[in-house]
Amino acid sequence: MMVQKEDLGLSLSLNFRHNIPNPQHLTLISSSTHSSSPSPSPSNPFKPSWNDAFDRNSDTCRGETRSFLRGIDVNRLPSGVDMEEEAGVSSPNSTVSSVSGKRSEREPNGEEHDMNRACSRGISDEEDGETSRKKLRLSKDQSAILEESFKEHNTLNPKQKLALAKQLGLLPRQVEVWFQNRRARTKLKQTEVDCEVLKRCCENLTEENRRLQKEVQELRALKLSPQFYMQMTPPTTLTMCPSCERVAVPSSAVDAAARHHPMGQAHAHSRPMGMGPWGSAASIPHRGFDGFHH
DNA sequence: ACCTACAGACTGTTTACATCA
DNA sequence: TCTGATGTAAACAGTCTGTAG
Numbered sequence: 239m240m241v242q243k244e245d246l247g248l249s250l251s252l253n254f255r256h257n258i259p260n261p262q263h264l265t266l267i268s269s270s271t272h273s274s275s276p277s278p279s280p281s282n283p284f285k286p287s288w289n290d291a292f293d294r295n296s297d298t299c300r301g302e303t304r305s306f307l308r309g310i311d312v313n314r315l316p317s318g319v320d321m322e323e324e325a326g327v328s329s330p331n332s333t334v335s336s337v338s339g340k341r342s343e344r345e346p347n348g349e350e351h352d353m354n355r356a357c358s359r360g361i362s363d364e365e366d367g368e369t370s371r372k373k374l375r376l377s378k379d380q381s382a383i384l385e386e387s388f389k390e391h392n393t394l395n396p397k398q399k400l401a402l403a404k405q406l407g408l409l410p411r412q413v414e415v416w417f418q419n420r421r422a423r424t425k426l427k428q429t430e431v432d433c434e435v436l437k438r439c440c441e442n443l444t445e446e447n448r449r450l451q452k453e454v455q456e457l458r459a460l461k462l463s464p465q466f467y468m469q470m471t472p473p474t475t476l477t478m479c480p481s482c483e484r485v486a487v488p489s490s491a492v493d494a495a496a497r498h499h500p501m502g503q504a505h506a507h508s509r510p511m512g513m514g515p516w517g518s519a520a521s522i523p524h525r526g527f528d529g530f531h532h
Numbered sequence: 533a534c535c536t537a538c539a540g541a542c543t544g545t546t547t548a549c550a551t552c553a
Numbered sequence: 554t555c556t557g558a559t560g561t562a563a564a565c566a567g568t569c570t571g572t573a574g
Contacts, residue, residue, distance in 0.1 A: 374540070375572075393564080415541060418564070423539085425565095 376416070380406045384413070388420050 376384070387394075387402055394402065394417055396410075403410040 419539065422565075
């Protein structure tokens with residue numbers, strides 16, 4: 239089965255990560271007949287130990303193990319894998335290099351699978367010692383086509399993937415990876431934008447809060463001098479009709495709204511000025527000027 | 533030569549679905 | 554027919570690392 243080869247590579251990596259110099263164990267795992275769970279499914283008997291040993295601990299641990307892996311070609315093929323068509327499959331107009339990819343072997347399409355096996359992991363044992371993974375650089379045309387395709391649909395079904403790969407002269411695996419990365423980076427950018435918006439929102443709310451605190455202080459001060467209290471002008475918090483943008487009469491914002499809009503219903507939601515957290519000012523609960531009528 | 537941002541590629545995890553006992 | 558176990562594939566998150574500027 240195709241997945242068994244993937245399992246080989248993975249198991250090899252895991253053993254290195256565990257840093258357990260146990261050739262016997264390595265041999266045991268590397269033997270495809272002993273691994274009934276090729277994918278990293280929860281049922282994989284080797285996964286829990288890996289998780290227990292590393293993943294649940296810390297990123298540093300992970301980083302260390304990854305660092306430990308540097309210089310080890312995790313894409314290395316198990317011996318005996320057919321290396322035909324190793325060269326010259328990458329895009330003719332790209333900056334070509336040998337491309338690795340294990341996951342491509344999961345491709346259900348046999349043709350694609352064969353192509354990937356032959357091409358995407360084309361690192362010979364001789365090369366392995368000195369060559370780390372090299373990256374292809376997509377040409378402008380390729381990037382443009384991929385971008386266009388991404389605009390249409392940011393995920394690809396296997397058929398589309400194959401067609402696109404064929405059109406671009408790339409491996410389906412490369413198209414798949416490109417889309418994955420594109421989705422991830424799009425999401426990241428969107429997150430950054432959202433973060434900026436939230437930041438601005440926070441600043442606005444802070445400013446609004448400051449303003450309201452100040453207003454409260456002023457009102458408290460006024461309360462101490464009742465002779466001025468009744469003569470005061472309305473506070474800065476005005477009730478405004480959101481649809482027609484008229485400021486309601488302080489004595490009864492709802493009544494005013496009802497007068498302005500005979501049906502009345504449109505102004506049941508009459509709110510104080512403010513654009514809400516997403517605008518220049520925060521929304522605050524409706525209270526009209528009731529507080530001034532004692 | 534060194535640094536940095538970008539992007540291609542990888543590993544491990546999660547999730548959905550199919551199959552089978 | 555229902556249900557839990559298992560396998561598979563796809564997408565995702567996080568990371569590494571080669572390369573261009």
